[in-house]
Amino acid sequence: MTPVISAYNxxxxxxxxxxxxxxxxxxLEELGRPYAVETVLHQDKTAYRAKQPFGQVPAYDDGEVQLFESGAIVLHIAEQDERLLPRDPAARARAIGWMFCALNTLEVPLLQLAELNIFSAGQAWTEGARPKVERWVRQRLGQLAARLGDKTYLDGETFTAGDLLVADVLRQAPDAMLAETPTLVAYRDRCTARPAFQKALAAQLADLNGPPPPGWG
Known part of the structure; x- marks a missing residue:
């Protein structure tokens, strides 16, 4: 069965x-595998919660495995092909470690910064909270840049699922802040220049053609 993933319209x-x-x-694009997309409407998620109990996207169904949480889904896909997870046990373990790093060590502070800058922008409490969160983000970005060094990818010359998630998380960083670590700007741009990313991005943007939910704006 062609995998079906959920996405907002x-x-x-x-x-x-x-x-x-x-x-x-x-x-999936990195592996050249076709997939189908199931549209999830913001205003009606009752039936969808059987697949994703929190009503978020994505969910995944390949006929044998049904999953939610993007990290778990990427790991499931990557386990099927050495192009995303190397066969060498040590290299494989390192790639999985970077996947967890992306979703915990890196994404958590970046999401807190997004809360301040986007979702709660203009609220009085954000100004007092921002310096601490910005220091946290800068610390994590600096530590990542130091570890990456002059390598092409996190584990050398081989792109893995760890790079996929780390690079995608870095896309959430404000451009001005990421620019303070040019090594990471180059790394992010190197990863997102890959044809598979460009195809995935174009496909997502093309699917976002529905009307806004009632009451928006």
Whole structure:
């Protein structure tokens, strides 16, 4: 069965290109595997919660495995092909470690920064919270840049599922802040220049053609 992934048919402009179904599309594009898309409507998620109990995207169904959570889905796909997870046990373990790093060590502070800058922008409490969160983000970005060094990818010359998730998470960083670590700008751009990413991004943007939910704006 062709894998089916869930995706929204509309999101606000700041989220376009950043919704997490992109990670699943990218993984499948890296392997040259076709997939289908199931549209999830913002205003009616009752039936969808049988697949994703929190009503978020993505969910995944390949006829044998049904999953939610983007990291788990990417890991499931990557386990099937050495182009995303090397066969060498040590290299494979390192790639999986970077996947967890992306979704925990890196994404958590970046999501907190997005809360301050986008979702709660203009609220009085954000100004007091911002310096601490910005220091946290800068610390993590600096530590990642130091570890990456002059390597092409996180484990040398081989792109893995770890790079896929780390690079996608870095796309959430404000451009001005990421520019403070040119090594990471080059790394992010190197990863997202891959044809598989470009195809995945174009496909997601093309699917975001629905109307906004009632009451938006």
């Amino acid at each position: 509309w999101v606000p402009p700041p989220a376009r290109g950043l919704v997490r179904d992109l990670r699943i599309r990218w993984a």
